[in-house]
Amino acid sequence: MDEFRKLVGIMERLRAQGGCEWDRAQSHDSLRQYLLEETYEVLEAISRKDPSSLCEELGDLLLQILFHAQISSEAGEFDIADVIDSISEKMIRRHPHVFSNATAKTPEAVSLQWDHIKATLENRNSSSIIDGVPLTFPALLRAAKITKKASRAGFDWEHTDQVLEKVDEETAELKTAIAGGNPDEIGHEFGDLLFALVNLARFLRIHPEIAMEEANRRFERRFRSMEQIASKSGVSIRDAGMDTLNRLWEEAKRNTS
Helix, strand or coil, rough: HHHHHHHHHHHHHHHCCCCHHHHHHCCCCCCCHHHHHHHHHHHEEEEEEHHHHHHHHHHHHHHHHHHHHHHHHCCCCCCCCHHHHHHHHHHHCHHHHHCCCCCCCCHHHHHHHHHHHHCCCCCCCCCCCCCCCCCCCCCCHHHHHHHHHHHHCCCCCCHHHHHHHHHHHHHHHHHHHHHHHCHHHHHHHHHHHHHHHHHHHHHHHCCHHHHHHHHHHHHHHHHHHHHHHHHHHHCCCCCHHHHHHHHHHHHHHHHCC
């Protein structure tokens, strides 16, 4: 595609002799923060349901991929064509129900088929079933990935009610720890409760990281609305008592989604 070749040429020019000194100075390591930032900006655009912003942010993310490919090309390791060939081959290999004669009629069946392909055709067996989840993942996302892997090995509850019981159990243990006053024990039990809630999210088919992000946004919208209501009423948020703040909060909830 001409547009893609044009973008590849721009990146080559920026990294070439006489190009941009900032771009020429970058490495895989120095670009890590930008790759992460651009990924989160894509997620933000998706959450806002803003097609124009999503288009722009996907372009920024694509540029980061090209940047890394160009650096490796200069080192004689691989180039963007190798990246494309690699993912093309992987997509075909992991979708035999589309490109071959295999059958997988549900998302769950496809997921199991992927695991089998990784372990056999791709020889990605590891020492532990839960290997392969990056330590750099956000904690909630990492917990979701780990528990999903353990579940596929049969280590799981059978019903949502059982997970709810576990949440209740961990809540009771946290209350006991709080009563005991030991900060380390409180932190331990709080972590266990979060982990149980991640499992509950999995059973409810909710992504915990996305659910948390949405909760953050709801709180921000409502708190800003509360500030606006208070300002119009001549009330200082910082000086108001809890009764007033609760009243403002309830009004803000009624005015925002």
